[in-house]
Amino acid sequence: MRLLLIEDDDELRTLVSKNLERGGFAVDAVGRLADAREHALAARYDAIILDRRLPDGEGAEWLAWLRRRDRSTPVLVLTARDAVSDRVAALDVGADDYLVKPFALEELLARLRALLRRPGAALGRVLEVGDLAFDTATRSVAASGTPVVVPRRELSVLEALMRRPGTVVTRSSLEDAAYALDEPVEPNALDAVLSRLRRRLVETGTSAEIHTVRGVGYLIKEAKRP
Amino acid sequence: MSVIPSPDGSGSLAGRLTRRLSVTFAAMLAVATAAFTLVGWFDRNVEAEMAAGQFRIADWVIEEMVGEVLPTVLPLLVATLLVTTVTVRHSLKPLRRLSRTAAEIVPGSGAIRLDEAGVPDEILPLVRAVNTALARLDAAVDQQRRLAENAAHELRTPLAVLRARVDGLAPSPECEELAADLDRMERAIGQILMLARLEGIEMATIRPIDLTVAVRDAAARLAPVAIDRGIALAVLAPDAPVPVDGDPDQIGQALANLVDNALAASSEGDEVEITVSPDARVTVADRGIGLEPGTETQVFERFWRSAASRRPGSGLGLAIVAEIMKQHGGSASAAARPGGGAQFALAFPLRAAQLPATRSTA
Numbered sequence: 001m002r003l004l005l006i007e008d009d010d011e012l013r014t015l016v017s018k019n020l021e022r023g024g025f026a027v028d029a030v031g032r033l034a035d036a037r038e039h040a041l042a043a044r045y046d047a048i049i050l051d052r053r054l055p056d057g058e059g060a061e062w063l064a065w066l067r068r069r070d071r072s073t074p075v076l077v078l079t080a081r082d083a084v085s086d087r088v089a090a091l092d093v094g095a096d097d098y099l100v101k102p103f104a105l106e107e108l109l110a111r112l113r114a115l116l117r118r119p120g121a122a123l124g125r126v127l128e129v130g131d132l133a134f135d136t137a138t139r140s141v142a143a144s145g146t147p148v149v150v151p152r153r154e155l156s157v158l159e160a161l162m163r164r165p166g167t168v169v170t171r172s173s174l175e176d177a178a179y180a181l182d183e184p185v186e187p188n189a190l191d192a193v194l195s196r197l198r199r200r201l202v203e204t205g206t207s208a209e210i211h212t213v214r215g216v217g218y219l220i221k222e223a224k225r226p
Numbered sequence: 227m228s229v230i231p232s233p234d235g236s237g238s239l240a241g242r243l244t245r246r247l248s249v250t251f252a253a254m255l256a257v258a259t260a261a262f263t264l265v266g267w268f269d270r271n272v273e274a275e276m277a278a279g280q281f282r283i284a285d286w287v288i289e290e291m292v293g294e295v296l297p298t299v300l301p302l303l304v305a306t307l308l309v310t311t312v313t314v315r316h317s318l319k320p321l322r323r324l325s326r327t328a329a330e331i332v333p334g335s336g337a338i339r340l341d342e343a344g345v346p347d348e349i350l351p352l353v354r355a356v357n358t359a360l361a362r363l364d365a366a367v368d369q370q371r372r373l374a375e376n377a378a379h380e381l382r383t384p385l386a387v388l389r390a391r392v393d394g395l396a397p398s399p400e401c402e403e404l405a406a407d408l409d410r411m412e413r414a415i416g417q418i419l420m421l422a423r424l425e426g427i428e429m430a431t432i433r434p435i436d437l438t439v440a441v442r443d444a445a446a447r448l449a450p451v452a453i454d455r456g457i458a459l460a461v462l463a464p465d466a467p468v469p470v471d472g473d474p475d476q477i478g479q480a481l482a483n484l485v486d487n488a489l490a491a492s493s494e495g496d497e498v499e500i501t502v503s504p505d506a507r508v509t510v511a512d513r514g515i516g517l518e519p520g521t522e523t524q525v526f527e528r529f530w531r532s533a534a535s536r537r538p539g540s541g542l543g544l545a546i547v548a549e550i551m552k553q554h555g556g557s558a559s560a561a562a563r564p565g566g567g568a569q570f571a572l573a574f575p576l577r578a579a580q581l582p583a584t585r586s587t588a
Contacts, residue, residue: 009383015390022394053379080382081375082416084475102386102412104405105393168446213449215461215500216442221453 001116002043005029006036006059007051007078016049019105025112033057040066045073047115049108052079052090060093067094074115078103127162130207130222134162143206153178154197157190161210161220170217194218239321243314251306259299266294320344324353331360370426378419385412414540420479421528421542424549432554435474436467437574438502444478445500448485456494459485463502470506470574472554477572480550480558481510483543484570488512491568506556506576511569522560547572 003020007013008031017029028043030036033056040048048066052059063075077095079086087098097111127134131144139155141148150158160169160177171190178193179185198210209223324340331338339357342350385408392404445461452459481500488498491514501509517525517532524530526548529541544558547570551558556574563569 009387011387012383012390015387015394019390019394053375080378084478101382102389102408104389166450168449170442170446211449211453211458213445213453213459213461215463216445216449216459219450219453221450224454 001046002026003028003112004036004039004043004045004048006033006049006054006062007031008054016105016108020108020112023105023109031055033059033062036062037065040070047112048073048075049112050075050077050095052077052081060090063094076108076111076115127159127165129162129165129220132162132201132204132206132208134159143201143204143208146204148200148204150197150200153193154200157193157197158220161218164219166219166221168213168217168219174217240314240318244311247310247314248307251310252303255299255303255306259296262294317346320346321349324349328356374419374423374426377422381415381419385415414542417540417542417546421546421549424476424546424553431473431475432471433473434469435472437470437472437477437506437508438463438468440472440474440477441481441500441502441508443474444481445485447478448482452485452489452498455489457489457492458497459500460497461500461502464504466504468502468504468506470554470576472574476550476553480547480572481508483547484510484572487543487570488514488568491515506574508572508574509569511563511567513563513565513567516562516566516568517560519562525560526558544570 001024003025005013005017005020005027007016007029010031013029013031017027020027028039028045030039031054033054036050039045050059050063054062059077059079063077066073066075071094074096075094076097076099077090078099078101079090080101082100090098096115099108099111125135125137127136133142134140135142136159141150141155141158156177157174160174174194175185175190178190194210194212201208201210207223208220210218210220212218324345327338327340339360340353342353342357345353389408389412392401392408395401395404441463442461445459449459485498485500488510489512491512492498493514496513499509499511501507501511503509521532525532526544528545530545531541544560548558551572551574554574556572559571559573561569561571
């Protein structure tokens with residue numbers, strides 16, 4: 001896996017490069033947007049790590065340039081600003097993820113792995129949470145390889161949850177997924193569907209768990225190992 | 227436009243002008259009426275009728291007034307009033323336009339300026355002075371923003387270097403301690419930078435929002451952390467929207483700090499409850515050890531930490547919450563929770579007007 005690291009602070013760039021290489025990546029590290037442009041034109045990278053502020057320009061502008069020619073390379077943006085609006089701005093310009101400095105190496109590696117996994121995973125054909133797999137093409141579910149029969153409405157809800165593992169999916173999103181526009185939805189109907197789905201999953205013994213956030217929504221994630 | 231002056235005496239300029247002009251014209255017309263009547267007196271064969279013993283002044287006046295003068299004067303008076311009203315209103319339209327624009331201005335949120343086109347000469351100097359002041363304010367906000375960004379960058383980069391170095395070391399107990407120390411430093415710096423930003427002149431982007439939506443969104447972001455710790459998060463809110471003027475980012479930040487504290491006070495299996503009430507109050511309640519009695523106001527002070535607190539922290543979390551509420555024109559308070567634990571309440575000023583879908587047309 002080849003990465004392009006664009007960070008102007010020399011020490012930080014060297015250290016992060018070394019850490020990433022130890023993590024199993026091949027890294028091209030540059031400190032200026034001009035150099036970054038050359039590299040991006042010359043080679044294909046599996047992922048790009050971009051600092052927002054550089055001596056010769058704004059990372060966001062460089063990213064806009066990149067996105068005009070390349071929509072698929074995942075980009076993770078680094079920055080010192082941590083307001084929610086800054087994060088949203090970065091994602092709007094075309095970043096796939098956003099990390100605030102200082103960050104732990106573990107977190108950088110985890111997010112890189114998630115970015116690199118995406119093409120097959122969350123946006124793709126088979127959704128996976130722990131040992132639970134949902135094949136969106138055949139609309140079938142399996143826990144540790146064993147098929148699980150899931151009725152239609154529960155299936156739609158499960159898909160919505162598994163597309164965003166570890167994130168809360170709001171009640172209205174789930175209702176949109178499970179019910180057609182013209183179907184009347186009883187306020188407790190959704191909770192009943194979730195309750196049945198949760199019981200079904202528990203019976204399969206899967207490591208994926210559905211958690212309730214009362215008044216907000218639900219999320220699915222892999223249970224922590226005891 | 228009101229023709230009757232308002233209680234504080236200033237009243238409407240349009241009203242004042244219309245009143246004065248109308249009174250003046252009415253007086254002029256009254257004088258003209260009297261003059262015409264007098265002329266009529268000299269015009270008639272009054273002497274002849276007096277001699278014939280048939281003249282009565284009252285009859286004559288009435289006949290003169292109703293028959294000749296009034297049909298001419300009254301329509302004129304009405305027409306005058308109408309023309310005055312329309313002219314005054316039309317002339318003052320640029321002023322109303324200016325005040326609508328001025329009402330939209332939030333310093334630092336973009337270069338909104340008062341339009342100098344079509345402004346009467348007498349007001350032009352005022353409008354220009356306002357625009358200059360706005361430009362200066364925008365520049366000051368901009369400079370402060372850049373300063374804050376530089377400060378953040380300068381503080382965070384060396385920390386990032388340190389963190390990267392520690393991450394690169396072979397794992398050891400000393401390494402763990404270094405990492406923990408770094409965590410503390412990072413958190414403290416984050417809080418200090420946030421507080422500095424809040425206190426700067428860069429104002430929050432306050433706009434009409436539904437408090438319930440902002441709270442639910444914040445809870446959705448905070449829930450995964452709570453679930454990781456085995457603590458449940460719940461939101462209780464009314465079905466109807468709760469309109470307030472607020473900045474969802476900052477409200478989210480305030481809630482994050484409160485929930486952070488609540489989670490730290492709770493144990494696995496506990497629940498943290500966030501309640502939104504129709505009178506625009508948000509409460510975060512936990513079943514932890516609760517507050518030290520008597521410290522309910524102190525906790526919001528900067529760098530204040532309870533002697534009993536075991537966990538590392540900068541002591542700024544609640545100070546930030548208080549500052550955010552101040553910016554919203556509201557308040558933050560703490561109290562013991564009936565049945566055990568603590569509850570923190572954010573009180574927002576109520577908003578009388580409607581929600582984002584219908585903007586107020588001033």
